[in-house]
Each structure stands twice: as C-alpha cells, then as structure tokens.
Amino acid sequence: MNLDKTAYRILIIEDNPGDYYLVDDYLHEYILNPILLHIQTFAEARQLISPDKRDFDLILLDLTLPDIDKESLLVAAKEISQTIPIIILTGYADLNFATSSLSMGVSDFLLKDTINALILYKSILYAIQRDKFLNSLRISKKRYMELFHLSPAPMWVFDLNTLRFLDVNEAAIRHYGYSEDEFLSMALPKLFSLDDLPVLKGLLAKTRMLQSHQCKDTYRHLKKDGTVIQVETSGSKIDFNGIPAEIVLATDVTEKFNQMNAIQEQNNQLKEIAWLQSHILRAPVARLMGLVDLLKEDELEGPEHKEILNHLFNAATEIDEVINSIVKKSKSIRNNLHE
Amino acid sequence: MSNLPTQLSVMMVEDDPIFVMLLKRLLKKSNLDSDPLVFESGKVASQYIISDIDKNTNVLLFLDLNMPVYNGWDLLSSLEGHRQKENTWIVITSSSIDQQDLDRAKKNPLVLDFLTKPLTLEHMEVVKQKISSKIVLN
Numbered sequence: 050m051n052l053d054k055t056a057y058r059i060l061i062i063e064d065n066p067g068d069y070y071l072v073d074d075y076l077h078e079y080i081l082n083p084i085l086l087h088i089q090t091f092a093e094a095r096q097l098i099s100p101d102k103r104d105f106d107l108i109l110l111d112l113t114l115p116d117i118d119k120e121s122l123l124v125a126a127k128e129i130s131q132t133i134p135i136i137i138l139t140g141y142a143d144l145n146f147a148t149s150s151l152s153m154g155v156s157d158f159l160l161k162d163t164i165n166a167l168i169l170y171k172s173i174l175y176a177i178q179r180d181k182f183l184n185s186l187r188i189s190k191k192r193y194m195e196l197f198h199l200s201p202a203p204m205w206v207f208d209l210n211t212l213r214f215l216d217v218n219e220a221a222i223r224h225y226g227y228s229e230d231e232f233l234s235m236a237l238p239k240l241f242s243l244d245d246l247p248v249l250k251g252l253l254a255k256t257r258m259l260q261s262h263q264c265k266d267t268y269r270h271l272k273k274d275g276t277v278i279q280v281e282t283s284g285s286k287i288d289f290n291g292i293p294a295e296i297v298l299a300t301d302v303t304e305k306f307n308q309m310n311a312i313q314e315q316n317n318q319l320k321e322i323a324w325l326q327s328h329i330l331r332a333p334v335a336r337l338m339g340l341v342d343l344l345k346e347d348e349l350e351g352p353e354h355k356e357i358l359n360h361l362f363n364a365a366t367e368i369d370e371v372i373n374s375i376v377k378k379s380k381s382i383r384n385n386l387h388e
Numbered sequence: 389m390s391n392l393p394t395q396l397s398v399m400m401v402e403d404d405p406i407f408v409m410l411l412k413r414l415l416k417k418s419n420l421d422s423d424p425l426v427f428e429s430g431k432v433a434s435q436y437i438i439s440d441i442d443k444n445t446n447v448l449l450f451l452d453l454n455m456p457v458y459n460g461w462d463l464l465s466s467l468e469g470h471r472q473k474e475n476t477w478i479v480i481t482s483s484s485i486d487q488q489d490l491d492r493a494k495k496n497p498l499v500l501d502f503l504t505k506p507l508t509l510e511h512m513e514v515v516k517q518k519i520s521s522k523i524v525l526n
Contacts, residue, residue, distance in 0.1 A: 328454070331484035332404075332505075339410040339506030346509075360406050 052081040057173065058104065060097065063111040063138065064089040068161060072109065072138070076173075078166035091117045091125065098129045105133055106177055112139040112147065119146060127154050132184065134176040138164070156180070203299045205232070206289050209257065212236040215289050224301065226273035240270045242277070252282075256295055261285040267302050279306035315382055322378050325371060333367035340364065391520040392420075393446045393475075399425040400450040401433045401463065402481075411450060411481075411507055418512035420448070430455055430463040438470045446475045448500075448519065450507075453482040453489060464496055473497040477519050481505055 057080060063069045069087055076083050086105075088094060091114050098105070108130055112119045126135055137158040139147045147158035156176035159169065197204055203221035207214050217232040225232075225240070241249045248268050256262045267279045284297035340361050343349075349357060398421035402408050408426055416422045427433035430451075437447060453460035460480060467476070477500040480493050485504050493502045500518050503511050 327486075328484045332454075335483045335505035336404070336406045336410075340406065342506060342508060343410060343413065364406070 053079055053170070053174075054081050056082050056084050057177070058084045058106045059086070059109060059173070060094070060105045060107070061085060061087045061109045062089070062091065062094050062114065063087065063109070064113075064115055065111070068111065068138070071164075072169065075164070075166040075169045079170035090114060091122060094126070095129060098133070103133065106180075107173055108133055108135045110135050110137050112137055112143055119143070123150055123153050123155065132180065132187070134180045136172055136176055197296075200298070203301075204297065205299075206287065206294050206296045207237050208289075209253075209286070209293045209295055212238060212253075215292065215294055221299070224272070225270075231273075242269065242271055245269050256284060256286070262295075267306055270299070279303045318378060318382050322375055325375055325378075330368065330371045330375075333364045333371065337361060337364040337368070391523060392516060393519075393523060396421070396446045396448055397425070397441065398448045398450075399427065399433065399437075400452075401427045401430050401455070401460070402450070402452045403428045403455055404452070407452070407481075407505060414507055414509060414512050418509055418516070420512060420516070429458065430460060431458040434458075434463045434466040437467060443471070444475065447471070447477065448515070449476070449478045451478055451480050453480055461492070464498065467498060471498060477515075477522070479503055479515055481507060 059076070061069060061072060063072065073085060073087075076085065086097070088097065094108075098108075108126070110122070110126055112122065114122060117125065134156040135154075137147055137150055137155055138161055139158055140161050144160065147160075150158060156179065157172045159172055197216070198218045200218055201220055203224045204218045205214055205221050206216040213236045214232045217227075217229060222229055222232065227235070238246060238249060245268065252262065252268075261284060263283045267281050270278050270280045272278060279302050280299045281302050282297050282299045284295045287294055287296050289296075340357055344354075344357060344361075398415060400408065400411055402411065412424060412426075415424055425436075427436070433449070437449070441447070451460045451463060464478065476498050478496075478498045479500050480489075480502045481504075482489065482502070483505045485502070490502055493499045500522075501515060
C-alpha cells in the first residue's frame with residue numbers, strides 16, 4: 050500500500066516515552082511525512098495551542114498526564130483546542146471514562162493495549178475528515194447566523210405557541226431598546242399596546258395558517274421607552290431547535306407613514322378648497338347672477354333699483370371673501386410643503 | 389299653453405332673502421303664484437304640509453337643499469307616507485350641483501326637478517311643462 054502523503058500536523062501529548070515511541074512508529078507506517086510535535090505536559094499544550102491559528106490538524110491526548118487530573122483535562126483540552134479534533138489514548142482502566150468523553154466533544158478514544166498502526170491511522174483519518182465536514186457546516190451556520198445577527202433590519206425568532214422570543218438580532222436590540230436578556234425573557238405581545246392586541250391576534254392567525262406571512266399593512270409597535278413606531282413585517286415559519294417558531298423581519302416605516310399622513314392631510318385641505326370653490330363660492334355667484342338677470346329684465350323704480358345694486362355689491366363682497374379664504378388655505382398648504 | 393291645476397299651493401323653503409326675493413318675482417312673472425308661502429325653516433314647512441293642509445291640496449314646493457340643522461333631505465323624508473306624487477311636486481334648488489345629490493334626488497318620487505340657482509324664467513316654464521305632463525299622465 051502507498052503511504053499517505055498528506056503532511057498531517059499532529060500534536061502528541063504523552064508523558065510516557067514508551068507509549069510515544071509506539072505511536073510515532075505506528076504513525077509512520079501509514080503516513081509518509083507526518084509533522085509530529087511531542088510534548089509531555091498539559092502546561093506545554095496550553096502554551097502551544099491557539100484556536101485562531103490552527104497549527105495542528107489533530108491532537109492525540111493521553112488521559113493520564115502528570116500536571117492535571119483527567120476530568121479537568123478533558124474540559125481544559127476542549128477549551129483550548131476549540132475545533133481541533135482530539136483523540137484520547139487510554140488504558141482499559143479508564144474505559145468507562147473514555148466512553149463518556151465522546152459526549153464531551155472528543156472525536157474518538159483508543160485503548161493503548163489494542164491499538165495498532167491501522168486502527169490509529171483509520172481513527173486519525175476519520176477524525177480529520179469529520180472535522181472538515183463539521184467545519185463546513187459551522188461555516189454555513191455562521192453565515193446564516195450572521196445574516197440574522199448582522200442584518201440592518203430588526204429580526205427575531207419567536208415561539209409560535211408561547212409567543213416568547215427565542216432569538217433577537219443586534220438591530221432589534223438597538224432599535225427597540227431592550228437588551229438581549231430582556232428580549233429573551235419577554236413575549237411578542239409586549240411590543241403591542243393593549244389597543245393593538247387584536248391586530249396581533251389577526252397576524253398570528255394568518256401566520257399559523259400560512260408558511261410565511263407578508264404584512265403589507267403597517268401596524269404599531271412599542272419601543273421600550275414607549276415610543277410608538279409603525280412597522281411592516283414579514284416572517285416565515287421555522288423549526289427553531291425543535292420548537293415551532295416564526296422568524297420575523299421588521300421594517301420601521303414610521304417616517305414613510307408620517308409622510309403619508311402629511312400628504313393625506315394636505316389632500317384633505319385640497320378637497321376642502323375644492324368644496325369651498327364649488328359650494329360656498331357658488332352661492333354668492335348664483336345670487337349675483339340672479340340679481341343681474343333681474344336688472345336686465347325689469348324696469349325697476351328708483352329705491353328698488355338701489356336695493357338690487359346693494360345686494361349685488363354684497364354678493365360681490367362675499368365672493369371676494371370666499372376667494373380670500375381659498376388663497377389663505379392654498380398658502381398654508383404651500384408653507385407646509387416647504388417645511 | 390300649459391295645463392296647470394286650478395288649485396295649486398306654491399311654497400318655498402329658502403333661508404336666503406335674496407333668493408326668496410328673486411324666486412317670488414319669477415313666480416309672479418310666470419303666473420305661477422303671486423303670493424307663495426315662504427318658509428325659512430324646513431322643519432316648519434314639513435309640519436305645515438303634513439298637519440295644516442289637506443292631503444288633496446296640490447303642492448308645488450321649491451326646496452333649497454343646503455340649510456343648516458334640518459336640510460332639504462330631512463324635509464323630503466318627513467313627507468314620506470304623508471304626500472303622494474300625484475299632487476306633490478317638489479323642485480329642489482341648489483347653488484351647486486353635486487352628482488351624489490342629483491342621483492339621490494332622482495330616486496325620490498316626489499321630486500319633480502333639480503335646478504341650479506339662479507333660477508330663471510326658463511326654469512319656471514320647464515316646471516310648468518313638467519307638472520302639466522304629469523297631470524296628463526295621471
């Protein structure tokens with residue numbers, strides 16, 4: 050069989066020279082040029098290993114070291130190695146302990162008495178491949194977590210049954226003013242005023258029926274300091290560590306909303322002007338026209354003629370007043386626009 | 389020549405004295421009535437029509453739509469069940485035409501016409517024609 054040409058970087062923490070010699074020997078049986086570093090104490094390991102640099106592909110760890118007991122060793126080793134895979138070397142006496150070490154994140158354990166070159170090689174290969182696979186998973190998970198946590202828009206995940214928050218992102222914390230701990234100890238209704246709880250009910254009913262929701266209508270949320278904001282949300286149902294949940298993205302549209310209101314207000318003023326023109330202005334105009342008709346047709350006598358002229362003048366004055374009030378209103382709209 | 393009923397009680401509900409004056413002159417000129425009853429309040433007019441005159445009296449009412457508190461619509465609905473279209477002709481008058489008002493007026497059987505102020509002699513002729521044709525039909 051051809052030797053494995055990968056230059057595996059392996060840290061061996063083993064205080065027994067005889068055992069080390071054996072391991073060294075076995076390794077060279079299947080690997081052409083392993084880069085081996087042998088140390089004898091855990092204190093040395095602490096100095097050497099830095100998770101940021103990943104100087105090693107794998108750590109072979111003897112369970113019985115002179116400077117640390119085995120319980121502390123596992124915890125400490127996992128802590129300093131972070132994601133570097135660890136294989137434990139141990140004797141029969143520690144079999145039970147070694148078995149339970151797997152649940153602590155150790156990749157594998159080998160019994161020194163039964164070890165041989167192939168078993169060791171296979172275990173190393175397996176641990177490294179598995180680590181590569183886990184690593185790509187970690188990266189993709191990290192990417193998704195970043196999408197959530199670094200999103201500039203507030204996002205959160207809430208439990209569809211209890212409505213409690215399960216996760217929130219930085220933007221939500223910044224925007225709503227609650228700390229992460231506060232968020233995680235409260236539930237969705239806290240963002241709603243009492244008056245708006247029916248709105249929440251409607252949203253939830255929709256969410257439970259559909260796989261995702263897109264709320265086109267804006268609705269109100271409360272910040273921690275009581276400020277009311279207008280939000281648009283969209284969300285999707287997700288399984289959050291086994292809990293049926295919804296992930297929600299909230300967009301604060303308060304400014305847009307206020308602008309819409311201002312436009313609406315202006316629209317009302319314009320409608321009022323239109324109404325003024327068609328109704329209030331029309332009345333004195335009709336009066337004026339009626340009076341002029343009268344002047345044209347009738348031969349009126351002196352005092353009556355004068356009276357009609359008076360009425361005409363009054364009607365004209367009234368028209369003037371209405372026009373003035375329209376001008377005033379138009380001006381106020383212009384001023385509002387320039388604000 | 390129009391064929392008007394011999395007994396026709398002409399009234400107007402109008403709170404603007406100038407329109408009252410103008411309409412009175414038109415009514416006189418067009419030989420409709422030289423002394424119409426004038427109500428400033430729709431409510432008083434409604435009470436008068438319902439309680440003070442006989443059901444069989446022919447009524448021509450010029451009704452200003454836009455009045456505060458009790459407007460033309462209130463008066464119209466108060467007459468429901470009290471007056472018949474066979475002898476009640478209501479002419480709605482308004483300074484401005486609102487399509488909604490117009491549609492609403494058309495639905496009321498008592499409404500003969502909807503006229504925009506100022507009223508003219510031509511308007512009076514139209515009113516006379518319409519009443520005559522209704523009487524012929526009946």
